[in-house]
Amino acid sequence: MGRQEVLAELKLLREQVAGVMETAVASVDGLLVAADSEGDRPEVLAALAAASLGLGKRTGHEVGMGELREVVTRCRSGYIVVYAVRQAALLVVLADEGLDVARLHVESRPTVERLGAMLAGT
Template sequence: MAVEADVLDELRRLRSRLPQLTGSLAASVDGLVLAQDAPDTEPEGLAALTAAALGVAQRMADATARGAFRELLLRGAHGYVATYTAGPTAVLTLLADDRVNVGRLHLEGRRSGARIGELVAARIGPHEEAPRSAPAVDPGRPIGTLPVRTPRRSPSQTSTRARPRPDTGG
Protein backbone atom coordinates (compact mmCIF):
# COMPACT_ATOMS: atom_id res chain seq x y z
CA MET A 1 0.00 0.00 0.00
CA ALA A 2 1.58 3.30 -1.11
CA VAL A 3 0.12 5.34 1.74
CA GLU A 4 1.80 3.08 4.31
CA ALA A 5 5.22 3.73 2.76
CA ASP A 6 4.55 7.47 2.55
CA VAL A 7 3.39 7.61 6.17
CA LEU A 8 6.41 5.58 7.29
CA ASP A 9 8.67 8.05 5.43
CA GLU A 10 7.00 10.90 7.33
CA LEU A 11 7.53 9.09 10.64
CA ARG A 12 11.22 8.65 9.85
CA ARG A 13 11.61 12.30 8.82
CA LEU A 14 9.94 13.26 12.09
CA ARG A 15 12.47 11.22 14.06
CA SER A 16 15.34 12.94 12.23
CA ARG A 17 13.86 16.37 13.11
CA LEU A 18 13.25 15.38 16.73
CA PRO A 19 16.02 13.02 17.91
CA GLN A 20 14.47 12.61 21.38
CA LEU A 21 11.65 10.53 19.86
CA THR A 22 11.86 6.91 20.86
CA GLY A 23 8.95 5.80 18.69
CA SER A 24 6.05 6.91 16.54
CA LEU A 25 2.88 5.34 15.27
CA ALA A 26 0.15 6.38 12.85
CA ALA A 27 -3.14 4.57 13.39
CA SER A 28 -6.77 4.77 12.41
CA VAL A 29 -9.08 6.23 15.03
CA ASP A 30 -10.36 2.74 15.78
CA GLY A 31 -6.90 1.35 16.54
CA LEU A 32 -5.58 -0.17 13.31
CA VAL A 33 -1.88 0.41 12.61
CA LEU A 34 -1.23 2.44 9.45
CA ALA A 35 2.55 2.68 9.89
CA GLN A 36 4.95 2.54 12.83
CA ASP A 37 8.50 3.40 13.78
CA ALA A 38 8.43 2.21 17.39
CA PRO A 39 11.17 -0.42 17.80
CA ASP A 40 10.67 -1.18 21.52
CA THR A 41 6.87 -1.29 21.44
CA GLU A 42 4.12 -3.64 20.36
CA PRO A 43 2.48 -1.49 17.64
CA GLU A 44 -0.92 -3.21 17.69
CA GLY A 45 -1.19 -2.77 21.45
CA LEU A 46 -0.12 0.87 21.26
CA ALA A 47 -2.66 1.51 18.49
CA ALA A 48 -5.42 -0.07 20.57
CA LEU A 49 -4.46 1.97 23.64
CA THR A 50 -4.34 5.11 21.50
CA ALA A 51 -7.89 4.45 20.28
CA ALA A 52 -9.08 3.93 23.87
CA ALA A 53 -7.37 7.12 25.07
CA LEU A 54 -8.79 8.99 22.10
CA GLY A 55 -12.30 7.92 23.03
CA VAL A 56 -11.88 9.14 26.60
CA ALA A 57 -10.25 12.40 25.44
CA GLN A 58 -13.10 13.07 23.00
CA ARG A 59 -15.67 12.53 25.75
CA MET A 60 -13.76 14.77 28.15
CA ALA A 61 -13.47 17.54 25.54
CA ASP A 62 -17.20 17.28 24.87
CA ALA A 63 -18.20 17.14 28.53
CA THR A 64 -16.12 20.22 29.35
CA ALA A 65 -17.09 22.14 26.20
CA ARG A 66 -13.45 22.47 25.13
CA GLY A 67 -14.23 21.92 21.46
CA ALA A 68 -12.96 19.27 19.08
CA PHE A 69 -10.13 16.98 20.14
CA ARG A 70 -6.73 18.16 18.91
CA GLU A 71 -4.06 16.49 21.05
CA LEU A 72 -3.35 14.57 24.20
CA LEU A 73 -0.14 14.67 26.27
CA LEU A 74 0.85 12.19 28.96
CA ARG A 75 3.97 12.69 31.05
CA GLY A 76 5.44 9.68 32.80
CA ALA A 77 8.53 9.24 34.93
CA HIS A 78 10.58 8.28 31.87
CA GLY A 79 9.15 10.51 29.18
CA TYR A 80 6.12 11.55 27.18
CA VAL A 81 3.36 10.04 25.08
CA ALA A 82 1.68 12.56 22.78
CA THR A 83 -1.25 11.92 20.45
CA TYR A 84 -2.27 14.34 17.69
CA THR A 85 -5.05 14.39 15.13
CA ALA A 86 -4.07 13.30 11.65
CA GLY A 87 -7.14 14.20 9.64
CA PRO A 88 -10.63 12.95 10.45
CA THR A 89 -9.80 9.21 10.42
CA ALA A 90 -6.27 8.88 11.82
CA VAL A 91 -4.08 9.82 14.78
CA LEU A 92 -0.36 10.15 15.35
CA THR A 93 1.15 8.90 18.62
CA LEU A 94 4.69 9.89 19.58
CA LEU A 95 6.89 8.49 22.32
CA ALA A 96 9.65 10.80 23.57
CA ASP A 97 12.24 10.66 26.31
CA ASP A 98 12.07 13.02 29.26
CA ARG A 99 14.69 15.39 27.79
CA VAL A 100 12.47 16.43 24.88
CA ASN A 101 11.51 20.07 24.43
CA VAL A 102 7.72 19.78 24.77
CA GLY A 103 7.10 22.87 22.65
CA ARG A 104 9.16 21.36 19.84
CA LEU A 105 7.36 18.03 20.31
CA HIS A 106 4.03 19.81 19.81
CA LEU A 107 5.28 21.79 16.81
CA GLU A 108 6.65 18.75 15.00
CA GLY A 109 3.79 16.46 16.08
CA ARG A 110 1.14 18.85 14.79
CA ARG A 111 3.01 19.34 11.54
CA SER A 112 3.45 15.61 10.95
CA GLY A 113 -0.14 14.89 11.99
CA ALA A 114 -1.38 17.31 9.34
CA ARG A 115 0.87 15.72 6.70
CA ILE A 116 -0.24 12.20 7.62
CA GLY A 117 -3.87 13.34 7.49
CA GLU A 118 -3.27 14.58 3.94
CA LEU A 119 -1.67 11.27 2.93
CA VAL A 120 -4.53 9.23 4.36
CA ALA A 121 -7.15 11.52 2.78
CA ALA A 122 -5.42 11.20 -0.61
CA ARG A 123 -5.73 7.43 -0.36
CA ILE A 124 -9.46 7.61 0.35
CA GLY A 125 -10.13 10.12 -2.46
CA PRO A 126 -13.34 12.03 -3.12
CA HIS A 127 -15.22 9.17 -4.83
CA GLU A 128 -14.10 6.28 -2.67
CA GLU A 129 -15.60 5.17 0.60
CA ALA A 130 -13.65 5.40 3.83
CA PRO A 131 -12.50 2.04 5.20
CA ARG A 132 -15.31 0.15 6.95
CA SER A 133 -13.54 0.52 10.27
CA ALA A 134 -13.28 4.31 10.04
CA PRO A 135 -16.18 6.35 11.40
CA ALA A 136 -18.20 8.35 8.92
CA VAL A 137 -17.18 11.96 9.45
CA ASP A 138 -17.32 15.14 7.50
CA PRO A 139 -13.80 15.46 6.05
CA GLY A 140 -13.89 19.21 6.66
CA ARG A 141 -14.59 18.70 10.36
CA PRO A 142 -11.77 17.87 12.79
CA ILE A 143 -11.69 14.52 14.52
CA GLY A 144 -13.84 14.38 17.62
CA THR A 145 -16.10 17.24 16.58
CA LEU A 146 -19.50 16.65 18.07
CA PRO A 147 -22.66 18.70 17.87
CA VAL A 148 -22.72 21.60 20.29
CA ARG A 149 -24.98 20.92 23.23
CA THR A 150 -27.15 23.68 24.60
CA PRO A 151 -26.80 23.84 28.38
CA ARG A 152 -29.92 23.00 30.33
CA ARG A 153 -31.49 25.87 32.20
CA SER A 154 -33.42 25.84 35.39
CA PRO A 155 -37.05 27.03 35.27
CA SER A 156 -36.05 30.33 36.88
CA GLN A 157 -33.57 30.98 34.06
CA THR A 158 -36.15 30.34 31.36
CA SER A 159 -38.84 32.60 32.74
CA THR A 160 -40.34 34.91 30.16
CA ARG A 161 -41.30 37.54 32.73
CA ALA A 162 -39.92 40.95 31.98
CA ARG A 163 -37.46 42.04 34.58
CA PRO A 164 -37.69 45.63 35.78
CA ARG A 165 -34.96 47.84 34.40
CA PRO A 166 -33.02 49.93 36.84
CA ASP A 167 -33.85 53.60 36.73
CA THR A 168 -31.14 55.31 34.69
CA GLY A 169 -32.28 58.74 35.86
CA GLY A 170 -32.38 61.12 33.26
Template sequence: MAVEAEVLNELHRLRARVPQLTGALAASTDGLVLAQDMPDVQPEGLAALTAAALGVGRRMVDLSARGEFCELLVRGAAGYLATYAAGPSAVLTLLAGDRVNVGRLHLEGRRGGARIGALMATRSAGERLQAGGGEPPARPPGGRPLGALPLRIPPQSRHRP
Protein backbone atom coordinates in the same frame (compact mmCIF):
# COMPACT_ATOMS: atom_id res chain seq x y z
CA MET B 1 3.95 5.30 -3.75
CA ALA B 2 1.28 3.81 -1.48
CA VAL B 3 -0.16 6.04 1.23
CA GLU B 4 1.11 3.74 3.99
CA ALA B 5 4.67 4.09 2.68
CA GLU B 6 4.29 7.88 2.61
CA VAL B 7 2.97 7.82 6.20
CA LEU B 8 5.98 5.72 7.25
CA ASN B 9 8.28 8.23 5.53
CA GLU B 10 6.64 11.01 7.55
CA LEU B 11 7.28 9.05 10.77
CA HIS B 12 10.96 8.69 9.81
CA ARG B 13 11.17 12.43 9.07
CA LEU B 14 9.62 13.22 12.46
CA ARG B 15 12.20 11.06 14.22
CA ALA B 16 14.97 12.81 12.29
CA ARG B 17 13.66 16.29 13.20
CA VAL B 18 13.21 15.48 16.91
CA PRO B 19 16.18 13.34 18.01
CA GLN B 20 14.65 12.62 21.44
CA LEU B 21 11.77 10.70 19.85
CA THR B 22 12.01 7.03 20.68
CA GLY B 23 9.02 5.93 18.64
CA ALA B 24 6.31 7.05 16.25
CA LEU B 25 3.02 5.41 15.36
CA ALA B 26 0.21 6.28 12.96
CA ALA B 27 -3.02 4.42 13.64
CA SER B 28 -6.62 4.50 12.55
CA THR B 29 -9.08 5.90 15.05
CA ASP B 30 -10.36 2.36 15.61
CA GLY B 31 -6.92 1.15 16.75
CA LEU B 32 -5.35 -0.43 13.66
CA VAL B 33 -1.67 0.26 12.90
CA LEU B 34 -1.18 2.22 9.66
CA ALA B 35 2.59 2.66 9.99
CA GLN B 36 5.05 2.47 12.86
CA ASP B 37 8.66 3.22 13.74
CA MET B 38 8.81 1.87 17.30
CA PRO B 39 11.67 -0.51 17.97
CA ASP B 40 10.99 -1.00 21.69
CA VAL B 41 7.18 -1.02 21.91
CA GLN B 42 4.47 -3.41 20.70
CA PRO B 43 2.71 -1.21 18.09
CA GLU B 44 -0.58 -3.16 17.99
CA GLY B 45 -1.13 -2.79 21.73
CA LEU B 46 -0.23 0.90 21.69
CA ALA B 47 -2.51 1.54 18.70
CA ALA B 48 -5.43 -0.07 20.54
CA LEU B 49 -4.74 1.93 23.71
CA THR B 50 -4.33 5.11 21.65
CA ALA B 51 -7.78 4.56 20.14
CA ALA B 52 -9.23 4.12 23.64
CA ALA B 53 -7.46 7.25 24.92
CA LEU B 54 -8.64 9.14 21.84
CA GLY B 55 -12.23 8.18 22.64
CA VAL B 56 -11.84 9.35 26.24
CA GLY B 57 -10.08 12.55 25.14
CA ARG B 58 -12.81 13.35 22.61
CA ARG B 59 -15.47 12.76 25.24
CA MET B 60 -13.66 14.98 27.78
CA VAL B 61 -13.30 17.80 25.24
CA ASP B 62 -16.94 17.46 24.24
CA LEU B 63 -18.23 17.34 27.81
CA SER B 64 -16.23 20.41 28.80
CA ALA B 65 -17.24 22.31 25.63
CA ARG B 66 -13.63 22.77 24.46
CA GLY B 67 -14.22 22.21 20.74
CA GLU B 68 -12.76 19.46 18.60
CA PHE B 69 -10.08 17.10 19.97
CA CYS B 70 -6.56 18.15 18.94
CA GLU B 71 -3.98 16.43 21.16
CA LEU B 72 -3.27 14.55 24.34
CA LEU B 73 -0.01 14.58 26.34
CA VAL B 74 0.90 12.00 28.97
CA ARG B 75 4.05 12.33 31.07
CA GLY B 76 5.67 9.36 32.76
CA ALA B 77 8.80 9.16 34.88
CA ALA B 78 10.88 8.19 31.82
CA GLY B 79 9.35 10.49 29.22
CA TYR B 80 6.32 11.56 27.24
CA LEU B 81 3.63 10.04 25.07
CA ALA B 82 1.87 12.56 22.83
CA THR B 83 -1.15 11.85 20.63
CA TYR B 84 -2.26 14.21 17.84
CA ALA B 85 -5.34 14.18 15.66
CA ALA B 86 -4.44 13.30 12.07
CA GLY B 87 -7.63 14.09 10.22
CA PRO B 88 -10.96 12.43 10.98
CA SER B 89 -9.75 8.85 10.55
CA ALA B 90 -6.20 8.67 11.95
CA VAL B 91 -4.09 9.57 14.95
CA LEU B 92 -0.36 10.12 15.42
CA THR B 93 1.34 8.96 18.62
CA LEU B 94 4.89 9.98 19.49
CA LEU B 95 7.08 8.63 22.29
CA ALA B 96 9.85 10.88 23.60
CA GLY B 97 12.48 10.82 26.28
CA ASP B 98 12.20 12.90 29.43
CA ARG B 99 14.64 15.54 28.14
CA VAL B 100 12.62 16.40 25.00
CA ASN B 101 11.69 20.02 24.37
CA VAL B 102 7.92 19.69 24.79
CA GLY B 103 7.27 22.81 22.67
CA ARG B 104 9.26 21.29 19.80
CA LEU B 105 7.47 17.98 20.30
CA HIS B 106 4.10 19.74 19.96
CA LEU B 107 5.22 21.79 16.94
CA GLU B 108 6.49 18.77 15.01
CA GLY B 109 3.66 16.50 16.21
CA ARG B 110 0.98 18.94 15.07
CA ARG B 111 2.65 19.37 11.68
CA GLY B 112 3.14 15.63 11.29
CA GLY B 113 -0.47 14.96 12.26
CA ALA B 114 -1.68 17.45 9.66
CA ARG B 115 0.48 15.83 6.95
CA ILE B 116 -0.69 12.33 7.86
CA GLY B 117 -4.30 13.54 7.90
CA ALA B 118 -3.84 14.95 4.39
CA LEU B 119 -2.30 11.67 3.20
CA MET B 120 -5.19 9.70 4.66
CA ALA B 121 -7.69 12.04 2.98
CA THR B 122 -5.94 11.38 -0.34
CA ARG B 123 -6.29 7.64 0.25
CA SER B 124 -9.97 7.98 1.18
CA ALA B 125 -10.68 10.02 -1.96
CA GLY B 126 -8.89 7.43 -4.10
CA GLU B 127 -10.87 4.58 -2.53
CA ARG B 128 -14.15 6.40 -3.23
CA LEU B 129 -13.17 6.93 -6.86
CA GLN B 130 -12.16 3.28 -7.30
CA ALA B 131 -15.48 2.19 -5.82
CA GLY B 132 -17.30 4.39 -8.31
CA GLY B 133 -18.57 6.87 -5.77
CA GLY B 134 -17.74 10.50 -5.34
CA GLU B 135 -16.64 13.05 -7.83
CA PRO B 136 -13.23 13.27 -9.44
CA PRO B 137 -11.16 16.23 -8.25
CA ALA B 138 -12.00 19.53 -9.92
CA ARG B 139 -9.57 20.82 -12.52
CA PRO B 140 -8.30 24.36 -12.61
CA PRO B 141 -9.37 26.75 -15.42
CA GLY B 142 -8.28 25.45 -18.81
CA GLY B 143 -8.97 21.84 -17.82
CA ARG B 144 -5.31 20.91 -17.31
CA PRO B 145 -4.03 19.19 -14.18
CA LEU B 146 -2.15 21.45 -11.78
CA GLY B 147 1.23 20.05 -12.77
CA ALA B 148 0.57 20.96 -16.40
CA LEU B 149 -0.04 24.66 -15.77
CA PRO B 150 2.67 26.89 -17.24
CA LEU B 151 5.00 28.51 -14.76
CA ARG B 152 4.83 32.29 -15.09
CA ILE B 153 7.73 34.22 -13.65
CA PRO B 154 7.46 38.03 -13.69
CA PRO B 155 10.28 39.79 -15.55
CA GLN B 156 13.07 41.12 -13.38
CA SER B 157 13.48 44.84 -13.08
CA ARG B 158 16.38 46.14 -15.17
CA HIS B 159 16.87 49.18 -12.94
CA ARG B 160 19.42 49.01 -10.21
CA PRO B 161 19.36 51.32 -7.22
Protein backbone atom coordinates in the same frame (compact mmCIF):
# COMPACT_ATOMS: atom_id res chain seq x y z
CA MET C 1 -1.69 6.49 0.47
CA GLY C 2 1.44 4.40 0.56
CA ARG C 3 2.76 2.85 3.74
CA GLN C 4 6.26 3.99 2.79
CA GLU C 5 5.11 7.62 2.54
CA VAL C 6 3.61 7.42 6.02
CA LEU C 7 6.79 5.83 7.38
CA ALA C 8 8.86 8.60 5.78
CA GLU C 9 6.77 11.20 7.66
CA LEU C 10 7.22 9.31 10.93
CA LYS C 11 10.97 9.06 10.49
CA LEU C 12 11.21 12.74 9.59
CA LEU C 13 9.42 13.71 12.80
CA ARG C 14 11.77 11.51 14.84
CA GLU C 15 14.77 13.16 13.18
CA GLN C 16 13.43 16.71 13.72
CA VAL C 17 12.67 16.42 17.42
CA ALA C 18 15.26 15.24 19.94
CA GLY C 19 13.85 12.72 22.38
CA VAL C 20 11.33 11.10 20.04
CA MET C 21 11.89 7.35 20.27
CA GLU C 22 8.95 5.76 18.46
CA THR C 23 5.99 6.86 16.38
CA ALA C 24 2.95 5.18 14.90
CA VAL C 25 -0.17 6.02 12.92
CA ALA C 26 -3.42 4.20 13.57
CA SER C 27 -7.11 4.48 12.83
CA VAL C 28 -9.29 5.93 15.59
CA ASP C 29 -10.51 2.41 16.29
CA GLY C 30 -6.95 1.30 17.06
CA LEU C 31 -5.88 -0.50 13.89
CA LEU C 32 -2.20 0.05 13.14
CA VAL C 33 -1.45 1.75 9.82
CA ALA C 34 2.34 2.11 10.14
CA ALA C 35 4.96 2.28 12.87
CA ASP C 36 8.48 3.65 13.14
CA SER C 37 9.17 1.59 16.20
CA GLU C 38 11.77 -0.59 17.86
CA GLY C 39 9.05 -1.92 20.14
CA ASP C 40 7.81 -5.43 19.71
CA ARG C 41 4.08 -4.64 19.95
CA PRO C 42 3.13 -1.55 17.94
CA GLU C 43 -0.40 -2.97 17.54
CA VAL C 44 -0.90 -2.68 21.30
CA LEU C 45 0.40 0.89 21.26
CA ALA C 46 -2.06 1.73 18.46
CA ALA C 47 -5.01 0.29 20.38
CA LEU C 48 -4.12 2.06 23.63
CA ALA C 49 -3.50 5.36 21.83
CA ALA C 50 -6.95 5.09 20.25
CA ALA C 51 -8.50 4.61 23.68
CA SER C 52 -6.60 7.65 25.00
CA LEU C 53 -7.69 9.74 22.03
CA GLY C 54 -11.32 8.67 22.44
CA LEU C 55 -11.32 9.56 26.13
CA GLY C 56 -9.70 12.92 25.41
CA LYS C 57 -12.25 13.71 22.69
CA ARG C 58 -15.14 12.84 24.95
CA THR C 59 -13.75 14.85 27.85
CA GLY C 60 -13.13 17.89 25.65
CA HIS C 61 -16.67 17.67 24.31
CA GLU C 62 -18.24 17.32 27.77
CA VAL C 63 -16.45 20.35 29.18
CA GLY C 64 -17.04 22.46 26.08
CA MET C 65 -13.39 22.92 25.09
CA GLY C 66 -13.92 22.19 21.39
CA GLU C 67 -12.17 19.82 19.06
CA LEU C 68 -9.33 17.77 20.54
CA ARG C 69 -5.83 18.42 19.21
CA GLU C 70 -3.67 16.17 21.36
CA VAL C 71 -3.44 14.17 24.56
CA VAL C 72 -0.15 14.34 26.50
CA THR C 73 0.70 11.74 29.12
CA ARG C 74 3.86 12.23 31.18
CA CYS C 75 5.38 9.20 32.83
CA ARG C 76 8.46 8.75 35.01
CA SER C 77 10.71 8.04 32.04
CA GLY C 78 9.06 9.97 29.24
CA TYR C 79 6.00 11.04 27.33
CA ILE C 80 3.19 9.51 25.31
CA VAL C 81 1.61 12.09 23.00
CA VAL C 82 -1.42 11.27 20.86
CA TYR C 83 -2.46 13.66 18.08
CA ALA C 84 -5.80 13.59 16.28
CA VAL C 85 -5.28 13.24 12.53
CA ARG C 86 -8.52 14.57 11.10
CA GLN C 87 -11.49 12.51 12.25
CA ALA C 88 -10.34 9.04 11.27
CA ALA C 89 -6.76 8.58 12.48
CA LEU C 90 -4.15 9.36 15.10
CA LEU C 91 -0.43 9.84 15.47
CA VAL C 92 1.18 8.53 18.65
CA VAL C 93 4.66 9.61 19.75
CA LEU C 94 6.74 7.97 22.48
CA ALA C 95 9.54 10.17 23.76
CA ASP C 96 12.11 10.19 26.53
CA GLU C 97 12.17 12.53 29.54
CA GLY C 98 14.37 15.04 27.69
CA LEU C 99 11.66 15.82 25.13
CA ASP C 100 11.01 19.47 24.36
CA VAL C 101 7.21 19.20 24.30
CA ALA C 102 6.74 22.66 22.78
CA ARG C 103 9.07 21.80 19.90
CA LEU C 104 7.24 18.52 19.35
CA HIS C 105 3.94 20.38 19.09
CA VAL C 106 5.40 22.87 16.57
CA GLU C 107 7.01 20.16 14.42
CA SER C 108 4.06 17.77 14.64
CA ARG C 109 1.42 20.16 13.26
CA PRO C 110 2.65 19.99 9.64
CA THR C 111 3.24 16.26 10.04
CA VAL C 112 -0.36 15.77 11.19
CA GLU C 113 -1.61 17.83 8.22
CA ARG C 114 0.45 15.82 5.72
CA LEU C 115 -0.62 12.52 7.27
CA GLY C 116 -4.25 13.62 7.13
CA ALA C 117 -3.93 14.39 3.43
CA MET C 118 -2.19 11.08 2.75
CA LEU C 119 -4.76 9.04 4.63
CA ALA C 120 -7.61 10.88 2.87
CA GLY C 121 -5.96 10.17 -0.50
CA THR C 122 -5.54 13.85 -1.42
